[in-house]
Amino acid sequence: MMEDRNEGGAGDRAVSEPGSGDLSGPSVSEAGAPPSEPPVRVSRVRWRPAVFIVAAAVMGQAIGLMWAGDDLSKRSLVTAIPWMLAAVFLLVWWVLLSGVRWSTRLRGLLIPAAALGVFAVLFRWDGQAGNFVPQFRFRFAPSAEERAVEYFRRQRTSSARLAEEAPFVVTPEDWPRFGGADRTHVVSGPPIRRDWDVHPPTVLWRHPIGPGWSSFAVVGHRLFTQEQRGPDEAVVCYHADTGEQLWIHTDPVRFSEPASGAGPRATPTVHGTCVYALGATGILNCLDAVSGERVWSADIIKDAETELVEWGMAGSPLIQDDVVIVNPGGSVGAVAAYDLRTGEKRWAGAGHRAGYASPLPATLDGVEQILIFCSTGLCGHDARTGQLLWSFPWTNMTNLNIAQPIVLPDQTVFISSGYGGGSARLKIARRDGTWRVDPVWTARDRFRLKFNGGIYRDGYVYGLDEGILACFDVERGRKTWKRGRYRFGQIVMVGDDLLVSAEDGRVVLVEVSPKKATEIASFQAIEGKTWNHPVVNRGRLYIRNAEEAACYDLSVQ
Secondary structure, X not given: OHHHHHHHHHHHHHHHOOOXXXXXXXXXXXXXXXXXXXXXXXXXXXXXXXXXXXXXHHHHHHHHHHHHOOOHHHHHHHHHHHHHHHHHHHHHHHHHHOOOOHHHHHHHHHHHXXXXXXXXHHEEXXXXXXXXXXXXXXXXXXXXXXXXXXXXXXXXXXXXXXXXXXXXXXXXXXXXXXXXXXXXXXXXXXXEOOOOOOOOOEEEEEEEOOOOOOOOEEEOOEEEEEEEEOOEEEEEEEXXXXXXXXXXXXXXXXXXXXXXXXXXXXXXXXXXXXXXXXXXXXXXXXXXXXXXXXXXXXXXXXXXXXXXXXXXXXXXXXEEOOEEEEOOOEOOOOEEEEEOOOOOEEEEEOOEOOOXXXXXXXXXXXXXXXXXXXXXXXXXXEOOOXXXXXXXXXXXXXXXXXXXXXXXXXXXXXXXXXXXXEEEEEEEEXXXXXXXXXXXXXXOOOOOEOOOOOEEEOOEEEEEEOOEXXXXXXXXXXXXXXXXXXXXXXXXXXXXXXXXXXOOOEEEEEEEOOOOEEEEEEEEOOOOOOOOOOEXXXXXXXXXXXXXXXXXXXXXX
């Protein structure tokens, strides 16, 4: 009986529990149930590295902005660099560490690539602003240069010789060179009206112009400038009253670089009956001011056996006695003088890399000199031989010294540069036959003139300190006020006012004193990036950029 119960129990359990270990019994699947599907692999995205990268970029930008302060150029750089690095690290994370399927990774790469491709098809590079921010324009619209070339192709150059004008003579009322007759950018003519809201500036003419960063020289009814006309670099004479082109001289050269674009940089100098113009590639022309015919021409880069500096020749020619002085740079002769009448090279002196400021005459310790603000600092050259007398090192993070030095009434010299340069006041004199340069003060973090000039008046220098209008006490080496964001434009002084041409083409009239600045009026004069120096002469404002030129009547009626 016992054996029967055991066998029966075992058998019962075997029947009721077929899956309890009986490998020979039928399975559920064998009984007709559908087979189970393999488990689905779920991707797990590793978000933490991406979050860390973004957080690091945010922190890096915040730290950088605190370090940059109100320096617009540094602020742009410290904003761009962390996010450029973050983009690279995010790309590495997405491809190698994200953990998503490879098909998803590929699709994730195609989306931004396609977006960049569409952007490249629709827009073209158009240089950068003064604070390094890139600029783009719609690709299929005609460029400003193309519009200018087409405009002048349709215009007929005037054969009129301005019969109403007396023989061509430079007078004290004219603006014959960069910065005016005394190179100070201070207007000595009649006052201009200030009630622009009631009596707005009247446009006398406005038209396209070829690219370039040259300013104007004004003599009588003639207006001289330089620009690029397609493959040709041009010196152009316009009628100051109408904007009509009177004559054009061209050379088959073209200078262009990605950041600042195409065209000549320097402003023509008018002396006697001739115009002296230095092109961006180093061609120095002497032209008849009335007809535009070439008197002589020289290649200052070839003569100096040197290479063209990165941003092109930008210093306007200086007339000193019977020579025209330029700054080609190079070991053979960084400063060179050419005979005014024949173009023969008269002398060359010293050896340093060229800068972008214009040669400046000065008399220091009784000695006539030529000041050159070159790439490595300020240098003084003998005005008759070009011999280097002294030098003062002054560099910044780009080795770009552009703003004009200012010789103060006590014969000390004020210098300033952007790109982290700052400013200084220098005492320059001879001791026991040897020239010495002693800084009265230096301010590496204060009053940084980039490629805009400063204007001295009664112990103070006014200028755009990294794009913000400021007043600087040159006796104490400190600013007294700083306000008004006009970015990287230019200024001229008319009476007690500064006329500011902002980088966006606005013109603003600001009443200034050592204690404060008060904005009086403003209007949009031209469109586009405006780095060129404006000119106020005989109650008129002449303004241009790389796209258009205009003349406004500001005279007191």
